[in-house]
Amino acid sequence: MNFGTTTIERTQTAVPAADAINATTNNAGNALLIFSNLTITNDNGNGLVADNTGTINVNTLSVAGSAISVTDGAALDITDTTVDITLDAITADGGTSAILLDNVDGSLTVTGVGPSTGGDTSAPSTISDMTGTGIMISDSTASVSLNLLTITNDAGVATGLLLDDSGSPGTSDPSLTLTNSTLTGTADNWTGISVNLTNDGTIGISDTLFTGTTGSDQVGIALVVDGGGTDTPTAALALDDNTISLGGVTPLAISLSASNGGLVNPLSGLGNLATDGTIDLTGSELFDANGTDASISGSLEVNSETVFP
Numbered sequence: 001m002n003f004g005t006t007t008i009e010r011t012q013t014a015v016p017a018a019d020a021i022n023a024t025t026n027n028a029g030n031a032l033l034i035f036s037n038l039t040i041t042n043d044n045g046n047g048l049v050a051d052n053t054g055t056i057n058v059n060t061l062s063v064a065g066s067a068i069s070v071t072d073g074a075a076l077d078i079t080d081t082t083v084d085i086t087l088d089a090i091t092a093d094g095g096t097s098a099i100l101l102d103n104v105d106g107s108l109t110v111t112g113v114g115p116s117t118g119g120d121t122s123a124p125s126t127i128s129d130m131t132g133t134g135i136m137i138s139d140s141t142a143s144v145s146l147n148l149l150t151i152t153n154d155a156g157v158a159t160g161l162l163l164d165d166s167g168s169p170g171t172s173d174p175s176l177t178l179t180n181s182t183l184t185g186t187a188d189n190w191t192g193i194s195v196n197l198t199n200d201g202t203i204g205i206s207d208t209l210f211t212g213t214t215g216s217d218q219v220g221i222a223l224v225v226d227g228g229g230t231d232t233p234t235a236a237l238a239l240d241d242n243t244i245s246l247g248g249v250t251p252l253a254i255s256l257s258a259s260n261g262g263l264v265n266p267l268s269g270l271g272n273l274a275t276d277g278t279i280d281l282t283g284s285e286l287f288d289a290n291g292t293d294a295s296i297s298g299s300l301e302v303n304s305e306t307v308f309p
Helices: 282-285
Strands: 004-009 031-035 038-043 049-050 054-058 067-071 076-087 089-093 099-110 114-116 119-123 124-129 135-138 145-146 147-153 158-166 177-178 183-184 191-197 203-204 209-212 219-226 234-240 242-248 252-259 263-264 299-302 307-308
Touching: 004 234, 049 203, 067 076, 067 158, 076 089, 076 145, 145 183, 191 203, 191 209, 209 219, 219 234, 219 263, 234 252, 234 282, 252 263
Parallel strands: 004 038, 031 054, 038 067, 049 076, 054 076, 067 089, 076 099, 089 124, 099 135, 099 145, 124 147, 135 158, 145 177, 147 183, 158 191, 177 203, 183 209, 191 219, 203 234, 209 242, 219 252, 234 263, 252 299
Antiparallel strands: 114 119, 299 307
């Protein structure tokens, strides 16, 4: 079914919470929903909800203008569905999580680029005041690309973004790209980005600021690759021009852990992992920034051993 250009606005906060679009089906996942352009504003509930839907395509015209803005809900809550979704921006204030992807295939792209307004085409996304993890990607093979995103975690929230495929060993490879973004946390044991892989995966984080303010034992980036003793999953990892600044007690800027056959492989190119993409992840080479502006406060661990400073 093709819905063309669709705009949905729910601006009455006094009415009961409701989904702007609920595409949950009981048709064994055979539906095909197409939105050439989609704009959702929901001041009291979720944006786009789908479970066992089949396939959802958003922004098939490849032009700026698709965006989701919600209050006290999730902008995207998608389960057991294939997606091809491109949005300019996602804004979520309040609720549990802003983006929930569970067993999702395909791709999700948030460009951070919208229609020109006075010559400015930037379309930043903001996630704030969540009671849980800002973005949760679970057991999904989808390629997720996010640009110009700010996640602000309040006290008591432990993780900004979580990618976890530990429940689906032997499936296809997840991919996460985060650029030009900011993650901020205040809670003890806060982690900006946490990645747990049991399959091959590609993780790219660049030009992103991680700021931990008052909490103790905070972590900027945590990556765990576990082969379970039978597989040899590899995490292809690229970190470029990121700044990690943790102001609390015993900060850990980056933690890399590979066990039971798991491997961590730095990608080639500029970055603060290694001088090139072929040498092992050991020692000070992890922080040869190749002339970029990477910076760090705190320490770095590889398999629970401190290698920096």
